[in-house]
Amino acid sequence: MKIKNSFKKLIQGYDEMLSLSHRTEIARELRDEDDLFLFLCFSEMFGIPNPAFYYTLELYPYMLEKFHDWHLRMGMENSPLDGVRCC
């Protein structure tokens, strides 16, 4: 059992070793996708008319946790929304 566990650990370590850069890249791509999605949701703030604004409003509660990181990445030091005071 002990040998099996250490073998499993070894394989896990090996996998992690090789997939590190790949995982980072995928995380970056996914973050970019998320950023684009959030950008579309908040597009009104950037002066881009959004016909679905009324519906995207409903998504805000689900986005609050990500919101702070997102506005920092978008180059806004403080929360641009009055309703959302994250910082």
Next chain:
Amino acid sequence: MSGIWIAVFGILMFTVGYRYYSKFVAERIYRLDPNYETPAHKFQDGVDFVPTNKFVLWGHHFTSVAGAAPIVGPAIAVYWGWLPALIWVTFGTVFAAGVHDFGALVLSVRNKGQSVGTIASKLIGKRAKTLFLFIILILVLMVNAVFAWVISRLFISYPASVLPVFLEIPLAVWIGYKVYKKKGSMLLPSIIALAVMYITAVIASNVPALQIDLVSYFGGEESQTLFGLNGLSMAFFIWIIVLMVYAYISSTLPVWKLLQPRDYINSHQLVVGLAILYLGLLFLNPTVTAPMTNGKAEVSWFPLLFITIACGAISGFHGLVSSGTSSKQLNKETDARFVGYFGAVGEGTLALIAIIAVVTFFASPGDFTATYSSFQNASAGGLGAFIGGAGQLATGLFIPEGIASTIVAVIVVSFAATTLDTSVRLMRYIIAELGSEYKVSALTRTHVATSIAVISSAALVLLPEGPKGFGSGGYLLWPLFGTSNQLLAGITLLLISIWLKNQNRNYLVTLVPMIFLLFMTLWAMIQQVVFDWSGLGETEGNMLLFIFGSLILGFTLWILLEAISALSTKNKFSDIDYKA
């Protein structure tokens, strides 16, 4: 003498170097602090800055720096005999590459995880950035052109390797898609992919119908085909066009779709290859047939040896990886010794086995001398000798030699192809960056920049008649590769030395290899530019090499002047974090 003794000597050197020298450097010179908050913690974002286990990070670092270069360089350099190559690989790794990779990592960690390019532009201003861009541009142009030829040559010499290499592309796309969309583990699919490739290689080496042998399709080497090209040239022409089209597509796709999963599969190949070669060496116990030194060499080993073996001894590209990605993921500062120094040792072991594979391949010293009769022949036949030698070592593990050679060719082509598409991508970025620097907005567009990169590389490969016949135009510039790469390493060592000096520490550990490296680079460049290429010496001139060579020589002198001025003033580095 048995080849095992060479391996024993090399590994002993690496062990002693890592155990004692790197410890001394870590404690006394770089003064690593386990309590220092690394950028991975300070700027943790779950993407670029992620604290990572040191073994995992070492694996990432090692597989990122090891590619075809530590194989190609030593395979050519044994032309001067195995002893000089062995000494440079071992001493170079211990005293130059180790402190260089390790130092670049520490320097970057102490500077918010910034890359050496950014740190250099802080130090010597905007000029340094442009200098960096131009050096890298020349480097990647050469890499594109030469690797296109190398891959074509391997496809022509080992037609059984074509199918598995092309099979890797859809397999990589499949893995990329699977992991991206479904977030599954990559290990099992990529091992399956590897198995599929190797099984295909085994089948293809036994079934001629599966070997894509363009030369025989065109009726043999000497037959006449279209545009006045013979069969061999036509095969080169088609392979190079195919590779360029491939490079265009792969470098414009998002990296996770093809490049990354391919790298991942290739990393397994690196581990598998190293294990097979070292175990094969142990079981086969082959005799070294190559001479210890070559007294009759028409090209002097001094200073060319130090330029020919770059990766595997010291290479500027390693600094880019150290400061580019590894530094952003370092968990504790004290891990830098293991990741940076031991990463260089990992690459040294690859160069070591490359030397052993070549020097034990030939049946007799006469056979060796026949293949390595001149430096030009060594450059042409070195890689082939490595593949043959590695195939022979694999027979120690009861793998038939023909199959082993095909598998080694698959490994080398995969490494070379990854280098090719990475360097086309890199060239695209540099063209875009130069475009934004000089306000030519057209150049910043992906397809415009990629087209320029691919077309200029293809033109360099196909238009001029290279030293190895049609399609080898890249070799016209290749003599510059070693020097420009070493120059990059010299700049990094210079940055580390200045950083150490400004903190009143002993900076000789980086200054000595820097002076050695820049001296060799300068010597080699002056010899080649002034005596070989300008037409003033005994040999016929070469305008192309003369112009590019003079350019790089100018850069080297410039860097030297900057080095002297930066080392004698103190305040230039003021905006960099010195606090220990």
